[in-house]
Amino acid sequence: MMARNRVICRAVDVTKRYWRGKVAVDALRGVSLEIKSNDYVSIMGVSGSGKSTLIHILSCLDTPTSGEYYLEDKLVSNYTDEELARVRNTFFGFVFQSFSLLPRLTALDNVALPLIYAGTKKQDRILRAQEILEKIGLGDRMSHRPNEMSGGECQRVAIGRALVNNPRVIFADEPTGNLDSKTGAEIMEILDRLVDEGNTVVMVTHDSSLAAHAKKTVKLKDGMIEND
Amino acid sequence: MISILGKIALSLQTFRSHRLRSFLTTLGIIIGVTTVIAILSLIEGLNRTVAEQVQALGSDLIYIQKFTWISTGHRDLDKLAERPDLVPADAEAINQLSSVEIAVPTISRQLSNLRYRDEEISNVSVAGSNENYSYVNNYLVESGRDFTRDDITHRRSLGIIGSYVAANLFPDESPIGKDLMVEGHRIKIIGVFKEKGQFLGNSLDDFVLIPNTVFEKFFPRSRTSLFARVYGGYSIGVKPKTSDVEKTLDDIRELMRRRHGLGFDKEDDFELNTQQMLMDLYQNITRVGFIAIVAIAAISLVVGGIGIMNIMLVSVAERTREIGIRKAVGASNQYILSQFLTESIILALIGGIIGIGFGMLLAALISTVSPLKAAVSFWMVLLGFGFSAAVGIFFGIYPARRAAGLNPIEALRYE
Numbered sequence: 001m002m003a004r005n006r007v008i009c010r011a012v013d014v015t016k017r018y019w020r021g022k023v024a025v026d027a028l029r030g031v032s033l034e035i036k037s038n039d040y041v042s043i044m045g046v047s048g049s050g051k052s053t054l055i056h057i058l059s060c061l062d063t064p065t066s067g068e069y070y071l072e073d074k075l076v077s078n079y080t081d082e083e084l085a086r087v088r089n090t091f092f093g094f095v096f097q098s099f100s101l102l103p104r105l106t107a108l109d110n111v112a113l114p115l116i117y118a119g120t121k122k123q124d125r126i127l128r129a130q131e132i133l134e135k136i137g138l139g140d141r142m143s144h145r146p147n148e149m150s151g152g153e154c155q156r157v158a159i160g161r162a163l164v165n166n167p168r169v170i171f172a173d174e175p176t177g178n179l180d181s182k183t184g185a186e187i188m189e190i191l192d193r194l195v196d197e198g199n200t201v202v203m204v205t206h207d208s209s210l211a212a213h214a215k216k217t218v219k220l221k222d223g224m225i226e227n228d
Numbered sequence: 229m230i231s232i233l234g235k236i237a238l239s240l241q242t243f244r245s246h247r248l249r250s251f252l253t254t255l256g257i258i259i260g261v262t263t264v265i266a267i268l269s270l271i272e273g274l275n276r277t278v279a280e281q282v283q284a285l286g287s288d289l290i291y292i293q294k295f296t297w298i299s300t301g302h303r304d305l306d307k308l309a310e311r312p313d314l315v316p317a318d319a320e321a322i323n324q325l326s327s328v329e330i331a332v333p334t335i336s337r338q339l340s341n342l343r344y345r346d347e348e349i350s351n352v353s354v355a356g357s358n359e360n361y362s363y364v365n366n367y368l369v370e371s372g373r374d375f376t377r378d379d380i381t382h383r384r385s386l387g388i389i390g391s392y393v394a395a396n397l398f399p400d401e402s403p404i405g406k407d408l409m410v411e412g413h414r415i416k417i418i419g420v421f422k423e424k425g426q427f428l429g430n431s432l433d434d435f436v437l438i439p440n441t442v443f444e445k446f447f448p449r450s451r452t453s454l455f456a457r458v459y460g461g462y463s464i465g466v467k468p469k470t471s472d473v474e475k476t477l478d479d480i481r482e483l484m485r486r487r488h489g490l491g492f493d494k495e496d497d498f499e500l501n502t503q504q505m506l507m508d509l510y511q512n513i514t515r516v517g518f519i520a521i522v523a524i525a526a527i528s529l530v531v532g533g534i535g536i537m538n539i540m541l542v543s544v545a546e547r548t549r550e551i552g553i554r555k556a557v558g559a560s561n562q563y564i565l566s567q568f569l570t571e572s573i574i575l576a577l578i579g580g581i582i583g584i585g586f587g588m589l590l591a592a593l594i595s596t597v598s599p600l601k602a603a604v605s606f607w608m609v610l611l612g613f614g615f616s617a618a619v620g621i622f623f624g625i626y627p628a629r630r631a632a633g634l635n636p637i638e639a640l641r642y643e
Contacts, residue, residue, distance in 0.1 A: 061637050085560040102554075117554075117558035
């Protein structure tokens, strides 16, 4: 895997302002943050603290209003939409609160989805997705569609999808928010294990017991980091 | 980049999950293309039939007459009636032109009565001409003999009948040598023409040909009605020697003007008619129909296209979350754009293919229940394809751009 402690993501004085009608909302007001290889970071904060906005900018789903954002020392905060799509595809994996699987696709096809946009050959896509599904214990669910699986299984498929392209960073936005506590604990176990295996995980949560899994916690309040 | 096949597969998958909706969406295109293919193939079939018939008639003939076949606007019959009659001597003179192979004078009357013993048929025409008539007009004497020069000059009361007359008056016996009553005048049948079929719905076989000298004796020229004065006289059929019909036309015009003593400042007092003029007129008429059809089809294709645009916009809205997910995991705007564009093009093309099939079927059906003959050409199929693909692109680009432009975060939040 990658050398430890190498800086992957570096945000420098990032702000984000968006408009709700005619009212300006400053979701982030100068956030600086580094994520190193094999980090396990949790971003905490109450609703409206800017934690979702931060993870969107870190994961290149959004761009900052001002400030700089570097990925492996490359400035990406001025990238075009097309370049950002490429970055998301090759650098990051995503786990969302609501699973966000494509309902008409099987577990296998959902996991393989990012590889389509990476231009991987169909044969290799299937092999890679099978390998991942076996690894996260869904080897017997490959041809199931999301509505044929439990919430925990769906979230594991989503984790599989996040892993399929060997991402530098896995972003998890409230990954247990839609699950009961037992299933949530299973998902947290998987995330813990991924970090043990050398992966980098950034997780957004408002639950301090979940945040305790992480090695590092970033607390956000009113768009700024409280302490580090 | 991702293969086009993958996008097509995904599109087909989408249509499968919305079968009825997809079908209804393409209905406009189906109806449009069906109309175009059916009507174009019927027009094409009609064109071919007419072209074949004109060919059979001998399309290079020039007819010198008092009146033009193709008049634009009002015909001043009084003026036409004052023009000098054309006479067999004109044909003789034209025969001497180096650019003319042969010229033959013909005079005829319609709606005549023929009787053989107790059998009688009416509504046939009687033509008076000479021994060159059959050659110039592409008739073949099937049995018996043609006229000779002597038959004409000696005013022999002989006749050659068309196959329709032969079949109706002499169903069980040979007409050769029989006496036929033509409007009360007796002639002896010496030959039968081979069947020639029809031209623009008129039979070419329901007539009897007699020497023009005999015709003049039997049916003296009536000058009582304006109509008879204009249409009753001789017309001269000319077969040009070379393929340069224009030269022949010029030669004839010059000769006729001289024979009629027309000065420089006088207009022609005769008309030169060609079958090519008829063909041109006919093609002009069908071209107008053609353009009208294309215009109607274009309207229905626009309606169909709007249907496609509408359903694609619905599809984009429905699949906003899907678009968000795809974008989050790395689908570029370009990819989303081409995915939705592929869908609308395929929708339109499926409509086009069904329309081409239905159109051919409809044309075939009309062919079997009516005398119209349909002919589907490859270019019509291409046109159908091209039209529907163009509709798919034109009306698909806006929804596709809308899908591609979606903000991934908002799309992911969309419920």
